[in-house]
Amino acid sequence: xxxxxxxxxxxxxxxxxxxxxxxxxxxxxxxxxxxxxxxxxxxxxxxxxxxxxxxxxxxxxxxxxxxxxxxxxxxxxxxxxxxxxxxxxxxxxxxxxxxxxxxxxxxxxxxxxxxxxxxxxxxxxxxxxxxxxxxxxxxxxxxxxxxxxxxxxxxxxxxxxxxxxxxxxxxxxxxxxxxxxxxxxxxxxxxxxxxxxxxxxxxxxxxxxxxxxxxxxxxxxxxxxx
Ligand code: MG
Numbered sequence: 576x577x578x579x580x581x582x583x584x585x586x587x588x589x590x591x592x593x594x595x596x597x598x599x600x601x602x603x604x605x606x607x608x609x610x611x612x613x614x615x616x617x618x619x620x621x622x623x624x625x626x627x628x629x630x631x632x633x634x635x636x637x638x639x640x641x642x643x644x645x646x647x648x649x650x651x652x653x654x655x656x657x658x659x660x661x662x663x664x665x666x667x668x669x670x671x672x673x674x675x676x677x678x679x680x681x682x683x684x685x686x687x688x689x690x691x692x693x694x695x696x697x698x699x700x701x702x703x704x705x706x707x708x709x710x711x712x713x714x715x716x717x718x719x720x721x722x723x724x725x726x727x728x729x730x731x732x733x734x735x736x737x738x739x740x741x742x743x744x745x746x747x748x749x750x751x752x753x754x755x756x757x758x759x760x761x762x763x764x765x766x767x768x769x770x771x772x773x774x775x776x777x778x779x780x781x782x783x784x785x786x787x788x789x790x791x792x793x794x795x796x797x798x799x800x801x
Contacts, residue, residue, distance in 0.1 A: 579748070579766070579787070579798055587740040587747045588682040588799070589733060589765065592693035592700075593627070594752035594772050595792065596708065599669035600624065604773075606666065607634070610659035614651075616642050624773045627753035628694055628727035631656045671707045672772060674792030678750065679711045681799035688716060692736040692749075694727055696720030716740060728755040730762030737763065750795055754783035761785075770795050 594600040604623035611618040616638040626634045632652045639647040647655070682689055689711050691704070696719055704712045718735045725731045737747055744764035751757045752772045760767040761784035769785035770792055771777055777788045789795060 579768075579801065585685060585687055585746060585748050586742045587688040587690055587737070588685075589690040589692050589736045589740070589747055589749045589760070590679070591628075591749075591751045591753070591756050592691060592695055594672070595750055595770060596672055596675045596691075596704070597669045598672045598772070600627065600752070600773050602663060602666040602669055603627070606659045606663035609662055610655055611635075611638055613658055614655055616655075621774055624775050625754065625779070627773075628755035628759070630694070630726050631659070672792050674794070674796055676708060677796035678792045678799060679708055681796045683711065685799060687748075688740045688742070690736045690740050691717040691719070692732050693718070694720050694723070694732070727753075727759035728762070730759055730764075733760045733763035733765055737765070748799075750792075751785070754779050757783035757785045768795055768798060 590596060593603060604620035607623040608618045608620045618638055626637065635652050635655050636646045639645060639651070679689060691712055700719060701712065701714055701717065716739055718732050718739065720726070722735060723732050733749060737744060740747065747765050749760035749765045749767040750770060751760055751767055752770050754775070757767050757769050757780055767785050769780035769788045771780055771788055771790055780788045787798065789798065
């Protein structure tokens with residue numbers, strides 16, 4: 576097990592949500608690939624993992640550029656996004672990620688503030704977090720899809736997370752699972768642990784800038800406990 580090589584004692588741990596706190600990426604990847612394919616935009620579930628964190632319209636434009644040679648219209652984006660959401664809602668609710676509770680507990684025991692940084696814009700987000708991870712999250716320490724203008728891979732969401740926590744970049748740790756999320760965190764100058772909970776090769780997360788790549792949240796808990 577690697578050790579964390581931090582320049583300062585961590586004061587905050589910033590957690591991504593999908594693929595980190597909840598095992599929700601298989602559902603998202605399935606819904607994206609099937610919805611896109613309905614519109615003649617062939618996309619594998621594996622590719623959906625590569626785009627994780629991008630806005631819906633950003634992902635759709637990449638596919639329409641590839642197959643139609645142009646950006647999608649507003650109306651096309653709405654129709655594809657609605658098809659994705661409809662499929663997604665037929666799937667069973669994602670379970671908490673194994674080890675995530677332990678990682679949150681380890682961060683709390685370190686005396687760190689716990690910050691959520693997600694692109695998700697679900698209205699019941701805090702309730703769901705409270706249900707599975709009671710007492711760890713506070714509304715004022717959450718950055719969601721409602722707060723940001725650019726979203727990941729732009730550094731904005733993690734910069735906003737640092738600001739909300741009132742800590743500097745070298746006083747924080749990010750836990751991410753997606754290459755674009757890692758890119759965002761590293762753009763904000765934060766030490767980043769990538770928990771590779773999906774099908775991508777570790778190399779992809781390393782190339783995105785991750786300082787450490789581990790296989791899951793239990794290993795994140797062990798790193799924080801070290
Ligand atoms: Mg994620």
